[in-house]
Amino acid sequence: MKRKITLKQIAKELDVSISTVSKSLRNSLEIGEETRLKVQAFAKFYNYKPNNIALSLKNRKTKAIGIIIPEIVHYFFSTVINGIEQVANEHGYSVIICLSDDSFDKEVLNMEMLANGSIDGFIMSLSKETQFRGDFHHITEVINQGMPVVMFDRVTNDILCDKVIIDDQSAAYEAVQSLIDKGRKKIALVTTVDYVSVGKLRTDGYTKALLDNDIPFDENLIIKIEDVDTCEITIGKLLEDKAIDAVFAVNELFAVTIIKTASKIGLNVPRDLAVIAFTDGIISKYSTPTITTVSQSGIKMGNKAAKMLIDRLEADEDEEDENYKTEVIETHLIERESTN
Amino acid sequence: MKRKITLKQIAKELDVSISTVSKSLRNSLEIGEETRLKVQAFAKFYNYKPNNIALSLKNRKTKAIGIIIPEIVHYFFSTVINGIEQVANEHGYSVIICLSDDSFDKEVLNMEMLANGSIDGFIMSLSKETQFRGDFHHITEVINQGMPVVMFDRVTNDILCDKVIIDDQSAAYEAVQSLIDKGRKKIALVTTVDYVSVGKLRTDGYTKALLDNDIPFDENLIIKIEDVDTCEITIGKLLEDKAIDAVFAVNELFAVTIIKTASKIGLNVPRDLAVIAFTDGIISKYSTPTITTVSQSGIKMGNKAAKMLIDRLEADEDEEDENYKTEVIETHLIERESTN
DNA sequence: CTGAAAGCGCTTACAG
């Protein structure tokens, strides 16, 4: 078991100073060619690679990006990570992922841990609990220490930083409008509780689309689901009592549940009931019928977020500007069988 | 913008030595109570947190685990990560994730990067290309440097290290047996190309189950799929030509495609065709009909893998034993609508 | 009880 070789050992073997070895390997012209080549050959032979930790300490940067997301077993977040990874790797950054499990405490803990020198900057999406509490001190703190943060998807206006979002409101508007264009009149909305920022925006889009089309807004057609596991009953009631002809669901899990419940009651999708879901994922693609969705490119969001973060990290110290930007990623409707 | 405070600054402010500060904060009894409390109060006030990088360099351990997986947008791997995260966090470890994208080169690159001091040990699942090439020198090298590696799911016999797997062969056997028990006679196998280790084992289990039940083995009923996107045609042919009454698919993507194709040709699942898939995921749960699967608990695999790695990391240097273990995680059949 | 020194593995300004 040969431990990794260090500069010190090379220096000793070759009977030169550590400085000489270091400079040779960095191809400094300060060092005579003979020595330089000798050192390089030796290092190559022993497969020398500089120790990242030592470099990080010396340079006071780690070339690592910290990602904090609520949940990894979630198609959308996985694709975002993929997107971040792509551009991070291109720029020589590695990626450290921590999960908040939608818990405020875990989010704080993980951020504190990573902020203590492990990474150069954060890309994050807020946990539900954090959004609910509205407590962002841990993020402010990190930013105050000079560590850039990019938020995506689940963001907050209370923090000034770079953000990557989709226009949830207008995407929802567009989805509902498309239902209306297809002649649907009684459109229900199945959504989450309000404190999740995106849920609220999507509701606004829904409402606006109805108003603009002179369709009476009926509060009873808005169903707020707290817990996915018990939502079947609520949805069943909605379908049986309300005589609706379309549903806009804020995520595909709700949508697929709606479809399954509908078919149990004998409703045909899309004939009797059209269904559109927010966030294109794997379920929509393989459900029967397949589900029309608002696609929200996680890859693009990840790419963009990583790009924004790295730009900031590599900006000259003094050109640091506080001009935070919010990038809006395009969405579009993927028409499938659940609408017609 | 107040940068993070260091021991040095505290020492200066309080007019004591760095050693004194360090010891006070570590609650060393060497230091007089008065000084100790004063330092602690000051540190607390300025929210001092030791720099992880400096600690890593000093201690020559990072308290970080490197994970290398082929793909993150994949339910199974996500659950494994979740499982690893759980126990890693419990033990004060953080987790660095790199994706190989099923590419040999990316796998090698990522491992080399992480091996240069960033982490204490690896948990990994081999990329397809690596399994195809059978080139594991990058893993051997890391192990030779004294860095423990735990492999899961896609493993190889060519490397001696701790492993976490399921008994793919007997799980496949069990699945096929259950089809036979339900009176199915012509059972097809839809699988991947052979070099993916788990694919091969599952095929063995399938074959064995047939033999043990005196069902003639027909090579034409084994379909090897190279590319998911073009598999519909192959599957269509299988269903139309072969007059089969059951299919065992090695993953749920194949299974759902089979079901959709079957229903297009007018076959009813499960009446005309029973379908079982390997690896329980989100698709099986929401497909119509829902799919009977062999559940392979990613959480448990992740838990176990992390536990094994941490045990090794925290074993006394000298009690290092080369007694590598292979843990087998239990699987079980989750019966759903696609079989009856 | 407190502090100077050495060291983790590296880089770089400075001396010679």
Add this chain to the structure above:
DNA sequence: CTGAAAGCGCTTACAG
């Protein structure tokens, strides 16, 4: 052309 020294932020054996 080469090397000693200082330093990144910490810990700990050792001296006083």
